[in-house]
Amino acid sequence: MTEPTLLRRAEAVRRFNRFYTQHIGVLHEFLQKSPFSLTEVRVLRELALGTVSTATELARALGLDSGYLSRLLTSFERRQLITRRQSETDARQSLLEMTHAGRAAYAPLEVAAIDEVCGVLNALSAAGQEQLIAAMRIIERLLDRSPSRAPVSLRAPQAGEYGWLVHRQALLFGAQYGADMGFEAFATQEMAEFSRQPDRQRATCWIAEQQESIVGAALVAALSERAARMRLLYVEPESRGLGVGTLLVAQSIGFAQHAGYETLTLTTCGVLNDGRRVFERAGFNCVATEPERRFGRNLIAQTWERKL
Template structure:
């Protein structure tokens, strides 16, 4: 990345931060009329979720200074908003919970916050609302300290998601491997053929959904009466090594066996380490490899197979 490109991206992030901060300030105008600061409301919100927590856990989850948090909690305790009890697992720690007075103090703040956010969303049509929420979830996922381990559910793609998968994979392989638009054309043909045939008995596509975000995909298509091909196999780079790829391949295996196939095939390039490792872990074997000019690059194309 050039210095000018890095600067452009940094400025874009700063611009968004200013924009978002202004909106957050507007959404918390009601706090000016409240006896609680924004930080106090954040702590009350965390405790209102019904799970007793220690001060150290609260501090880490909210990124608060331990001394400041200690003073805040002492003030809450003096006002009978929280209770503390010794932890069964660590006598040095106390478990903190909201009292009935604490829940009563937080409830109107929570109601007011939901009302304000709902008013903001009301100015957008339903599709724009979902677009905004998806963008926010993506920011959380990408900037999270660790990959999210929330449940991943496999489901059939909704309208527009197959096209998005073509866009996302073509974008990634262009950025990381320099593949040209012919790769996007290949992906688009796979999607077009699958959606137009619409044969749920013999073919199936899945997306890996985590909390409303698509983080992976795979498509199983008919090659012959006994052979099925694995296509559009993809896991978002920041979500790899969490077992999602194996989950997708296993879905293909179960479906293929029910459909009566006796063999699965998969084609990849030798330079793509993650797909090759996934193939090896799930029992595929390399049956052919040949140098080819594809997607604007000199590649070694490998054909993998798995007997069912």
């Protein structure tokens, strides 16, 4: 990545930070009328939700300094908002619990916060609300440095997602592998052919979803009466290494077997080394390789096959 490109992107992040900080300041105007700071409200919320029970868990969940958190909890205890009792399993830990007074103090803050967020959402159309939430999920997934432990589920595509998959893969292959507009034309044709499949018992599309964000996809359709082909398999870069590709390939094999095919094939290029390992573990064999000029690049086309 060239330095000017990185600087341009860094400035875009800073611009968003300024906008977001100002916007959040507006959202938290209700705090000016309460006896609690934003950090105190965050701590009370975690305790009210019951997601944490010790100071160590609170500090980890909210990214707070342990000394600062200790003073804050002491203040809460003095105001009779929480109680502490020694853990029966670890004498070094104290279990935290909100009192009735603590829940009563927090309840109007929760209502006010929800009302203010609903006010922001109500200014948008239903489609705009969904777009905003989807963008927030993407930001959260991309910036979360710890491997996600959230389960990955597979579902059928929804309206508009065929076109989105073409768009997304064209962006990724262009950015990662230097593919030109020819790849987008290829993906569009592949998707169009798939959408015209007459027998849905022998063709399917899997959408891999994690925390309500699309992290991958794969299509399976007839190549002949006895052979099926997997098409447009992809996994989002930040979700690779988490088993998403393995899950998509395994489900595709199971579907092809159930549909009565005898073989499952796929065609890829040599630059996708991560995919190669997934295919080999799933029992595929590379049966043909051929150099070709495609998508503005010199590639090695590979055909993989698995007996069913």
